[in-house]
Amino acid sequence: MKNRDSAVRPLPDVGIDATAGAAGRLDWVGMEGIALPVCFDAGGGEVQRVAATVDTFVNLIHAQQRGIHMSRLYLLADAHLGGKPVDAASLERLLRAFLHSHEGIADRACIRLRFDMLVRRAALRSDNHGWRAYPVRLEASLSEHGFRFELGTDVVYSSTCPASAALSRQLIQHQFAEAFPPGASLDHAGVMAWLGGERGIVATPHAQRSTARLRVRPAPDASLPLIALLDRVEQALGTAVQTAVKREDEQAFALANGGNLMFCEDAARRIQHALDGDAAIAGFNVRVAHHESLHAHDAVAYVQGGTLEDVMSSPPAAGFPW
Known part of the structure; x- marks a missing residue:
């Protein structure tokens, strides 16, 4: 049950207070390792919903501002990433929302996403298929x-x-010369049996x-x-x-x-x-x-x-x- 007093009493926000220590601008501030669901289309026409790890950042240009509003970054990422498939356009809209939510204190924003994408792959020769998991990394930034x-x-x-293959071929040549000395008649069946046995292929790259x-x-x-x-x-x-x-x-x-x-x-x-x-x-x-x-x-x-x-x-x- 929510505390009713919190609806009438303003909660303290020390993040907007002037910094208690040395003032200064910061290149990047944000969160790493946020767990969020993401929809992604790899180009095969099938949109997959995957578990992503997300990093979100803005800079801090107001030297006296103690910190950024990290909850705003989280909530915006949650709202933007869970619906339509993620692409460049959707990430640009999200970054603009980051900056709008930090107007006056930030002028750069960045987001990174990491997840695995399953892609159906055909076998080389048989009629079978299987799944390959490919790691996907997306990064977008908005700045000057x-x-x-x-x-x-x-x-x-x-x-x-290639070097190991050449060395292996040389050993196979040497083995062949020993098994079939120069001047000896070559029996086709004997050569085929030699090539098909372990004695013939003495080395592999x-x-x-x-x-x-x-x-x-x-x-x-x-x-x-x-x-x-x-x-x-x-x-x-x-x-x-x-x-x-x-x-x-x-x-x-x-x-x-x-x-x-x-x-x-x-x-x-x-x-x-x-x-x-x-x-x-x-x-x-x-x-x-x-x-x-x-x-x-x-x-x-x-x-x-x-x-x-x-x-x-x-x-x-x-x-x-x-």
Whole structure:
């Protein structure tokens, strides 16, 4: 039962009082890790309702103002994010609401959202399908530089080392020379049996699960569906991880790995070429990491295109790695 006295007695608000300590402007003030439901359309025509983690910020330009109205940020985020699907336009409206609610004390606002999106993926060769969970990161800011919106996600794929493949081929050649000496007649059935046995394929190249972390800024008024972006990058790499896998799918995946040998530098360039020149993309940043099976450290490459950086456009991304 609500306290009736609270309806007639004004509650104290020390946040609007002059600061008790040293006065000064603050770059960003807000909340991190808010749990909210969000609706999102990845571009496949199906709107999913997902559990998101949200960070909200405004700056504090009034040097004597002790603090911001954090409850206003929370309530506005709750009201704006739970209805229609989240996109650049809806986030811009929310940021303008943030600033309107802090008129006179803030002139910049920022919001970040993190959630997983389920996408239905077909098997490589069989008629099966399965679900892939892709992490989605949305960031929007409104400042003297205007409105900015960025989309981030990860693509997980397999990478087979070209150097290891070459070394393995050399060992197989040596093994073949021992099994079938020069000048000896080659029996087709014998060679086929040798190739199909463990004695023939004496070495295999090392491969590992790898991750491409993407950060993309759409061009103004451009549509950049998440699924279209994922499809383009996965096609460029050729070895995206699978969901439903029967033996024929596993064999097709082995074939794809053999035809897509790549160092991390190769993978980064493939993604760069896939995104470069797209009029719908104003800028991108890609971090490729091959989580090596040969050694305990990762092989990493970075590449970017266009522009992503605006000075002081958003707060440091604590717990929000791009």
